[in-house]
Amino acid sequence: MSHSELINLTIAEARDKLARREFFARELVEAHIAAMDATRPLNAYVTETAEKAMEAAKRSDDRRDHIREIGGSCASMEGIPIAIKDMFCTEGVPSTACSKILKGFVPAYESTVSANLLRHGSIMLGKVSNDEFAMGSSNTTSAFGAVKNPWKRADDAADLVPGGSSGGSAVAVASRAAMCATGTDTGGSIRQPAAFCGIAGLKPTYGRCSRWGIVAFASSLDQAGPMARTARDCAIMLEAMAGFDPKDSTSVDKPVPNFEAALTGEVKGLKIGVPKEYRAPGMTSEIEALWEQGIAWLKDAGAEIVEVSLPHTKYALPAYYIIAPAEASSNLARYDGLRYGQRVSGANLTEMYENSRGEGFGPEVKRRILMGTYVLSAGYYDAYYRQAQKVRRLVSNDFSEAFQKCDALLTPTTPTPAFAIGENADDPLAMYLNDVLTVTVNLAGLPGMSVPAGLDQKGLPLGLQIVGRAWDEETVLRIGDVIEQQSGFNSLPAGLAKL
Numbered sequence: 255m256s257h258s259e260l261i262n263l264t265i266a267e268a269r270d271k272l273a274r275r276e277f278f279a280r281e282l283v284e285a286h287i288a289a290m291d292a293t294r295p296l297n298a299y300v301t302e303t304a305e306k307a308m309e310a311a312k313r314s315d316d317r318r319d320h321i322r323e324i325g326g327s328c329a330s331m332e333g334i335p336i337a338i339k340d341m342f343c344t345e346g347v348p349s350t351a352c353s354k355i356l357k358g359f360v361p362a363y364e365s366t367v368s369a370n371l372l373r374h375g376s377i378m379l380g381k382v383s384n385d386e387f388a389m390g391s392s393n394t395t396s397a398f399g400a401v402k403n404p405w406k407r408a409d410d411a412a413d414l415v416p417g418g419s420s421g422g423s424a425v426a427v428a429s430r431a432a433m434c435a436t437g438t439d440t441g442g443s444i445r446q447p448a449a450f451c452g453i454a455g456l457k458p459t460y461g462r463c464s465r466w467g468i469v470a471f472a473s474s475l476d477q478a479g480p481m482a483r484t485a486r487d488c489a490i491m492l493e494a495m496a497g498f499d500p501k502d503s504t505s506v507d508k509p510v511p512n513f514e515a516a517l518t519g520e521v522k523g524l525k526i527g528v529p530k531e532y533r534a535p536g537m538t539s540e541i542e543a544l545w546e547q548g549i550a551w552l553k554d555a556g557a558e559i560v561e562v563s564l565p566h567t568k569y570a571l572p573a574y575y576i577i578a579p580a581e582a583s584s585n586l587a588r589y590d591g592l593r594y595g596q597r598v599s600g601a602n603l604t605e606m607y608e609n610s611r612g613e614g615f616g617p618e619v620k621r622r623i624l625m626g627t628y629v630l631s632a633g634y635y636d637a638y639y640r641q642a643q644k645v646r647r648l649v650s651n652d653f654s655e656a657f658q659k660c661d662a663l664l665t666p667t668t669p670t671p672a673f674a675i676g677e678n679a680d681d682p683l684a685m686y687l688n689d690v691l692t693v694t695v696n697l698a699g700l701p702g703m704s705v706p707a708g709l710d711q712k713g714l715p716l717g718l719q720i721v722g723r724a725w726d727e728e729t730v731l732r733i734g735d736v737i738e739q740q741s742g743f744n745s746l747p748a749g750l751a752k753l
């Protein structure tokens with residue numbers, strides 16, 4: 255098969271073809287390394303590990319030969335080339351959270367999620383970019399520079415953001431420079447970039463994937479998840495990533511289902527809730543129309559549509575921007591110039607701390623540390639932090655009530671399509687509005703997925719979000735798969751057709 259045919263396969267297709275020996279893992283990996291080279295101007299990768307990947311591919315082919323001889327079956331992602339977000343610690347490979355303060359940090363250990371993926375046979379191509387410490391919605395705050403979306407508006411040449419914080423992951427997958435990538439999602443960082451880049455991305459239930467070895471942003475919200483081109487590929491990847499981990503006290507000891515088996519193509523009899531509060535201010539009419547279209551698709555496929563109310567939705571974003579910075583300010587206290595990464599010396603110990611933190615953190619990270627420290631300080635804790643925690647409970651209760659009436663919710667993922675690099679840059683509040691439809695799901699710890707469902711008039715991809723009950727990723731994936739079938743979305747960015 256040609257390189258172009260190989261990089262356009264889904265994981266499910268590649269898995270089946272590898273099993274039938276239509277090609278070797280080393281050919282699949284080689285084709286993706288060529289795509290990494292060709293798409294380098296998009297700046298998705300921050301560390302490429304092509305040589306290691308080729309060696310791993312040879313070992314994968316050997317393993318497959320051996321298993322064939324003894325008559326066993328291969329691991330679920332044997333030979334599949336993947337990208338890992340730079341928030342994950344990878345043994346012997348720089349892991350920086352795309353911050354200057356972690357420059358030069360090479361972990362001596364592997365995060366549980368990436369270790370699980372490797373154990374299932376996948377092959378790491380390299381580390382991909384994110385907003386510094388996963389704080390952002392545009393992947394413009396990475397210490398490695400902005401990442402570019404492979405999609406462009408039909409009528410202008412402006413470079414668009416890929417969304418964030420998992421922008422590098424979304425771009426690597428959309429531009430065929432990886433078959434899938436890990437993401438982390440604290441307030442929308444898997445779903446929003448997936449929507450902006452025309453791919454699928456799933457934030458699992460809090461506790462489904464281990465957070466061990468992932469650079470912590472806001473520990474009560476952070477969750478790792480799969481980003482891939484189809485719901486089926488997300489199902490395959492999630493099964494390989496997930497599972498109980500005694501090293502993470504918030505990891506939950508539940509069996510990992512066969513997520514792919516949940517994709518029955520059927521939604522007949524399912525009740526889909528449509529929350530009226532998700533008509534966000536500033537939402538484009540095309541996104542509203544796509545939402546209506548999504549509702550119609552599911553209805554046609556036999557689902558029952560019910561209107562539900564999530565009355566505290568409008569308080570979710572302000573609550574998130576108190577809770578997330580509060581946790582971040584505590585988590586980021588460990589970067590003091592002594593233990594990890596970059597140190598900037600000073601006349602005494604305090605000055606060394608100040609210099610290291612002052613030079614190491616970028617402006618958005620500093621803003622979050624300041625906000626977080628403020629809302630946790632003695633005089634303001636009750637007024638802000640405690641109030642935000644109460645709002646969090648109310649948001650979560652809203653979902654519990656809605657799920658008395660329905661099995662899953664359907665909403666848009668974002669209020670707008672991808673915007674140009676530089677837009678919203680001087681207005682943090684405008685940037686924060688990107689998350690208005692996604693943060694609720696993190697506050698409540700629920701599974702949420704974005705699937706690409708159509709293009710706007712300028713040719714940019716738009717996503718629909720499916721939210722499920724806790725631990726019910728299966729229903730979320732099943733609905734996502736049906737929307738994908740109905741929309742017939744072709745996720746190839748126009749500019750990449752010639753690759």
Ligand code: GLN
Pocket residue numbers: 388389390391418419438439440441442443444471578689
């Ligand atoms: N954009 C949101 C933020 O800046 C969410 C980030 C995330 O999910 N990591 O906090």
